[in-house]
Amino acid sequence: MANIDPLESQISADLLVVGGGTAGMTSAIETAETGKKAILIEKLPSLGGRVVTIYQYFPKLCPPTCGVEINLRRIRSNPNIRVLTLAEVESISGTPGDFEVKIKLSPRYVNEKCTCCGDCEKVCELERDNDLNYGLNKTKAIYLPHLMAYPPRYVIDPEFVKDESMKKVVEACPYDAIELDMEPVTITAKVGGIVWATGWKPYDATKIENLGFGKIKNVVTNVIMERLAADNGPTEGKIVRPSDQKEVTSVGFVQCAGSRDENHLPYCSAICCMASMKEATYVRAQYPDAEVHIFYIDIRSPGRLEDFYVKMQEDEKFHFHRGKVAKITENPENGNVILEAENTLTGEIIKTEVDMAVLATGMVPNTVDDAPPLDTPLDDFGFIAPDTTNGIVGAGVAARPYDVSATVQDATGAALKALNIGTRR
């Protein structure tokens, strides 16, 4: 039983968790199932985080929404968790064990009377870029973030609230659920410990100029590839190349696009090797004759994930090329892309022409843009340093590039670290 709408101006809990993705949900749920109280706040209108944009997990090739549903079910049935969406930390004062946190709640413009009936959406004329699909398609200005959105309520993009035509949308709601004059409010939370789990964003691939993203139509990134494969994505799951919607016969995957590169992200993003091999299976599942070329420096599939790499190597349509792609150009005749990879030792250049290229862009912690308060120590790349003592514990990709399983592992422990800092004897 998660109370979703704060009626009080002051709330309290043992733990505050900032970020409602996999890491944050985990920290909050594990705390609640331990019998302690947790407040889970999320900046966006729905919980779920990055994984709701992912088509399948490696290595089982199963849908992330399965885990999201389990977590939402745990949240729905647990009175110890309080979920606040459209919520951000404004300031933190106090000491570990006794923090006072100001939380700003931005207006949803839709109140708790919303039943998700969808009548509003039908009459809404305005459209916005669908951030879930990286702007590749549109939603209405009033929209349900995704099929498993929690709370299951519509939200209005603030940009359109003032538009005259929204009045019609207000009238279309049979439940008086739309309030265009909603104002932001700030509430206070008294908490013992804080887990900071604000996750990541993909590295801006346009910065890697030699790889042509943003200029060459058939160069996409790994996160976009997830959406192209997803049934609720812009192509309804059909992997076609962006320039002409053509079915693909060959796809090149460019590893370390930005990662392990001192001009971009000096660190390794840890998941991209597995992610590209996994995305290559999407291509192979749809196109039994398609060829896949993976250009890499080192394939990193630690532990038992090695089995997945071994399996991929058994597929004769998988071609692994050791070498970093130095340049991508477009073949003007057919829209194909030409990958030029350089063998790092011999300097030899290999050219490969494919229908489309996928850049394995790395993960950038959101703490780069929004650093946690209280002078929380960050490393050179913006990740929250391990062993903090100020009462704010980093979890998930806010602390280290992790895959989902490792994120859950980290976030489970982070919850205890934060609770323990608050109660240290």
Next chain:
Amino acid sequence: MDTKIGVYICKGCDIGKTFDVDKVLEAATEKGAAVSKAHDALCSPEGVQIIRDDVEKEGLNRVCVGACSQRIFPELFEFGKEVMADRANLREQVAWCHAPDDEDTQMLAEDQIRMSIAKLGVMEPPEPFIEETSKDIMVIGGGITGMTAAKAAATAGHKVALVEKEAQLGGWATKFKKVFPKHPPYQDLEDSGYKELVAEIEADENITVHLSSEVEKTAGQPGQFEVSLQNGNGGGQFTVGSIIQATGWKPYKAEKLSYLGYGSSPDIVTNIQMEEMASAGDIKRPSDGKPIESIAFIQCAGSRDQDHLPYCSAVCCRVSLKQAMYVREQYPDAKIYVIYKDIRSPAQFEMFYANVQDDDAIFMTKGEIARVASENGKILIDVEETLLGEDIQVEADMLVLAAGMVPTTQVEDNPGTDTAETDAATEEKADDKADDDGKKEAESAEKGAKIINLTYRQGTDLPTLKYGFPDSHFICFPYETLRTGIYAAGPVRSPMDLASSANDAYGAAMKAIQAVNAMAEGRTLHPRAGDLTYPDFFMQKCTQCKRCTEECPFGALDEDEKGTPLPNPLRCRRCGICLGACPERIVSFKNYSVHMISSMIKAVEVPDEFEEKPRILAFVCENDAMPSVDMVGLKRLQYNSMIRIIPLRCLGSMNTVWVSDALSQGFDGVILIGCQKGDDYQCHFIRGSELADYRMGNVREKLQQLVLEEERVEMHELSIADYHKIPKILDDFLETIETVGPNPYKGM
């Protein structure tokens, strides 16, 4: 207790526009509802208040809410512990997916309410299993993982018994000269910090350390584990609520590395021997004690090799880089070669690799080892498939083999081959698999190391996965094991470095604390966390067939010498697989039973054969498939109205008697929809869908006996993202049933 049922139907979200609500209310009254009312928006405060008032004034103790899915704001329709509430889904399953003003839709809506009333008539409020439990925690293994877990749990206020088989704490860390970087800027070697941790453990009054001790026996169930120790001091006994297994790893046996020259020269050593040498303070050539002028490291010695350890040991790349730094420190002019397949220094640890790469005297070479030989006091290594495109020969004074990690749960030293054999055996036995599952698991546990020494019927230890790791059985829930209240942490469950192990220890400690708190309140754990019901066995009717004891994924049931099950409610995760297994139908939960589902089946009004309205019963797994059914509604996808859906806790909880019930009730077909089975199973209870598939064999036999067509029962695997496939699955099945014709037993 007498039930008094109120039925409330919401007319919002197109429900009221789709069918005649008054007729549905009449059906409710006929079915025995004491109160039946409709409202324009039941989820509004006014709507909820109407029900609240009736509960109070009319003394209702059962409430059927005919509205949206159970998944939408369940907390809105809770009316206290004594009042059982159920949702009859009239929105996603009726109004949004079926034609309005249609007699078939009308019949569907009425049946939804009838099934809910039947269910409520049988359900009872849960009475949790509460006994005296311990909130103490046992940690097995006194290395970095075990010590960190013990400290974490102790700081949270729990008494901890830390059991270590050696005479001192510290584990492998005591042998390491330095460890690779754990902190920003991730470039320099660090101390492991084990001494400080040992001191903290010794000073912590919540922690009792048992050195030179091993667990002789662990009896009971979470919350009540009775542990007997074996040690020089005559043993020891204590009770704990949960257990963390942090027994770590052992190096892959060096003798198996003879293919890389191990044993042919004293100058070929493993990374462990190298570490010992470095810790002792002097790295020199073992054969003659001479200083090192050149040294080679061969990576993946045994790891990533189908004949040895097929997995990657995850730490060896960084271990060799660290040891290369030791050599550089002692011998500034030495030539150092590292021959690797891929360098794996993930995340920020890349900075350590980058730092080592900056050293011009360290040569990193990708390649495959063709041959290792020792000649004239030199080691010669032939390397093929190098980046240079040509074969090279490396000559060195000394060679270090980067040997991998094997979990201590593995008795065999060659988990790769061992698993291959098991796989072959599994295939052979595929037919009688499910029947033998319990036994096989017990056997495989027998083959593994005996560390926890549980007295469980299904084996002494955590069941292990491929390669002997007792890792999670869920991809996205890394701590969940098949033994409630027992958690593995650190390299025993997956190869990992020290920093990750310490982190992992916190996670396992969190789970262990959660377990003891939940057990004290009779709550179960993941994935039905918080469920207070537990299975009750009507033993007088038990025929000792042992299906329940064998098929329980969590080993919850032991048995006496006659084979009568001995339930351990605190081990139970409430999946209901035992309920599905029992041919005598003696297993029931207060709110989930054979009788309850049978009542729901019998509540459906099946038209006679002349009406040409077939009826199909769908048993749908509530974990993934039911949310998918909701999404079908949300997307307004349409499908036939002949389907009646009954959600199950897991397809593994399907008792085949329900198929017989459905057929005798006049249903023309039965469809089962659940999670994927097999190696990449998505079943939330691991084996449920596999067991359901196995039980389909019994169903087919039953059909044969009744001279009914096999096509009348189908089973489908569905992932939660496959909602768009549901309408076609259901419509295709209807077509099949129409082709087969009406159930001849209809109306009998």
